Amino acid sequence: MANATTRTKRLNETKMILRQPLLLIAILLSFALLLLFVIYPLAKTLIYSLTDETGAFSLANLITILQTPRYGKVFGRTMALGLIVAFIATFIGYIFAYTVTRVNVPAKGFFKTMATLPILSPPFVLSLSIIFLFGKQGLISKNLLGITGSSVYGLKSLIVVQVMSFFPIAYLTLSGILASIDASVEDAACNMGAGRWKTFWTVTFPLSLPGIISGALLVFIQSLEDFSNPATIGGDYTTLSIEVYNIITGSYDMRKGSVLALLLLLPAVIAYLLNKYWVNKKSFVTVTGKPTQARKLIEEPHIKWPLFAFCLIVSAIIILFYGTVIFASFVRTWGVDFSLTLDQYRKALQYGWDSLKNSMTLGLISAVIGGLLGMVIAYITAKRNYYGKRFIEVASVLMFAVPGTVLGISYILGFNSKPLALTGTGLILVIVFTFRNMPVAIESGTTTLLQIDNSIEEASTILGADTGYSFRRITLPMLKNAFFSGIVYSFTKAITAVSAVIFLVSPRWKLVTSNIYSLFDLAKYGQAAAFVTMMVGILLVFIGLFNTVINLLLAPRSKVPQAKSKTEESK
Structure with a gap:
């Protein structure tokens, strides 16, 4: 009916x-x-990847790629990188969001700016800064630590760059979720004798879990899609996006490239659909039609200052990375001649x-x-x-x-x-x-x-x-x-x-x-x-x-x- x-x-x-x-x-x-x-x-793309040169339906290219150990290894590397970055970036984003929405710390506006800056900035910024700071002519690796011939290319640098690039996505998702939780729900737990730690694990964390999963999925998608960072700082750690590019531009094999593109598309779409249609249904509503009381921000020093220090350190790293790139743009020859110029x-x-x-x-x-x-x-x-x-x-x-x-x-x-x-x-x-x-x-x-x-x-x-x-x-x-x-x-x-x-x-x-x-x-x-x-x-x-x-x-x-x-x- x-x-x-x-x-x-x-x-x-x-x-x-x-x-x-x-x-x-x-x-x-x-x-x-x-x-x-x-x-x-x-x-x-789907039709092209599932047909042969004559236009007839064929799974030969797909079977060949699935049976090739190299492509399986690249796929596994891509998924592993996405999971690692999603976990670390969501962790940092959650701490930033919790500090901004729950704790009475100074410089909140500054932290909000630092947590959104990587979203608005062009690509290559963080990869450039890693090279300038820790490369063969690195300001830290060579000039401060005296390390010669250091290489910054590989998985570790790629994780750092992607985490710093994508944690703002998790922060924006989680800050909205945490801000929407009714303050009276957490205050009720505190009034019943629960401490801050127990209140967090029994009330705040479960209510924010949909936002955590959503933020992690969005970061995972961005890591899978990322081309610029693996291309510039990944070194021998090849991801699917780089492999597709190399096959098409190097081997000129569009058909094989389109099949690999489908392997990249599949996990990205699955993660997106999970976020859009499953996670949203798991959201917990705590806002009622009644007027809500003002949230009591956390003042305890043993909670306040460690969180403040964490956000300050991450913000300092962001400033260091961006400041290094800006400074390098005015230097004649990085690592050799630091005289200022507009050349x-x-x-x-x-x-x-x-x-x-x-x-x-x-x-x-x-x-x-x-x-x-x-x-x-x-x-x-x-x-x-x-x-x-x-x-x-x-x-x-x-x-x-x-x-x-x-x-x-x-x-x-x-x-x-x-x-x-x-x-x-x-x-x-x-x-x-x-x-x-x-x-x-x-x-x-x-x-x-x-x-x-x-x-x-x-x-x-x-x-x-x-x-x-x-x-x-x-x-x-x-x-x-x-x-x-x-x-x-x-x-x-x-x-x-x-x-x-x-x-x-x-x-x-x-x-x-x-x-x-x-x-x-x-x-x-x-x-x-x-x-x-x-x-x-x-x-x-x-x-x-x-x-x-x-x-x-x-x-x-x-x-x-x-x-x-x-x-x-x-x-």
């Missing part, structure tokens, strides 16, 4: 949508774009000004398109119910679970021949950036829309405004923060992307990250540091500009007089 009622409601709303041309166009356009630029390339910037701009300009231009275009399209998809999935909605919901966030290397291969296979010959153009890079980074805007927009009462839009409709006008003048301004965060994230990830575009760049559309990767191969670390420092500055400037522009364009306005005026004009 309930299913029949749901189907009836969906049918009635579908009929209503058919009478609203603008809304119908938005749904059909979203459906078509997702089908073309998300489902089609992934399906193309690294001059050489970097001569070498790759066009690539820097391309990254900024394409990143800006894709960020605006992805932000707007993300808000539209969020609206039609959160506020409307129709046939085909489930497809849009799943397809729109699917790219978030697809490793960048797999995505690059999929777009080569899907758009390398007519009538969709886009490979080598700037358009394909814009499309990749848009659909790769759009899920964050969609999730942010959906969360915001679910908190907006439908009666607000209904009032606008009663006054004569159509759906498009109501969305543009009422809903979109309310989505200002979600729109801003989506654009900032999309722009940041676009100009710092490596794995998703490593196969798609061309001589005409070379990107700054591919140039930095080339500088690593040439051991021109000073120029790489200059590029990275410029990218950090560009990101900070654009974030400020985005914030200013969006606040001006989407400033709240009077809705009723405008809607009435529009109605009167139509009459």
Whole structure:
């Protein structure tokens, strides 16, 4: 009976949508774009990997790879690295989140900044800093410790770099979970005689367990997808993403590379689905409709100061890493001549000004398109119910679970021949950036829309405004923060992307990250540091500009007089 009622409601709303041309166009356009630029390339990769040169179905390549000991070893290394990084990064993220939300420590704002900085920074930063500090000419290894010929390449450095890069993901997930736990639940345990330690293990930790699992899964996915760090600091410790790249660029074996890409895609998608559909169901609600009391922050010195010291040490390491890269960009020759100069910037701009300009231009275009399209998809999935909605919901966030290397291969296979010959153009890079980074805007927009009462839009409709006008003048301004965060994230990830575009760049559309990767191969670390420092500055400037522009364009306005005026004009 309930299913029949749901189907009836969906049918009635579908009929209503058919009478609203603008809304119908938005749904059909979203459906078509997702089908073309998300489902089609992934399906193309799956079909290509399971067929032979004649196009006939064949598992020969898959069987060959599964029977080759080398690929099994690489797969095991990739999984082991992901698990190790997920455990350590989640542990650090939890301590940071617990300290910020539960303990009365000084400099909380500073710790929050340090815990989110690696997310907004370009890749290669931490790999560069490890080389500058502990390499053959390392500031610490050679100048301070007197160690000559030290090598920083391998598993240990890779773990350090990935942990410092990805622990902010766990922190952001866990800080939200810990902040949402009702303070009275923990206070009740303390009032019944439980100490801080027992309260933590019997109340706080179990309630935050879904966030711990979610954070660990997200870090695991990021470790699997990571290309830049294993490529620059991994040494002989090869991961699947590097193996796929070497097979395609070195052996020119696209079919074998696509099969390996599927082996990389499978655990990433499983981890994503576990996080999205299983972990979310395990969440425990402690917030009721009653007013909640203010949380009593922990003041005990034996808890407060050790946690403060831990966060301070991690923050100091982050500052050391980033400060080293910035300083190295102004040094003439690292390890030999530490005199200050701007030569690294001059050489970097001569070498790759066009690539820097391309990254900024394409990143800006894709960020605006992805932000707007993300808000539209969020609206039609959160506020409307129709046939085909489930497809849009799943397809729109699917790219978030697809490793960048797999995505690059999929777009080569899907758009390398007519009538969709886009490979080598700037358009394909814009499309990749848009659909790769759009899920964050969609999730942010959906969360915001679910908190907006439908009666607000209904009032606008009663006054004569159509759906498009109501969305543009009422809903979109309310989505200002979600729109801003989506654009900032999309722009940041676009100009710092490596794995998703490593196969798609061309001589005409070379990107700054591919140039930095080339500088690593040439051991021109000073120029790489200059590029990275410029990218950090560009990101900070654009974030400020985005914030200013969006606040001006989407400033709240009077809705009723405008809607009435529009109605009167139509009459």
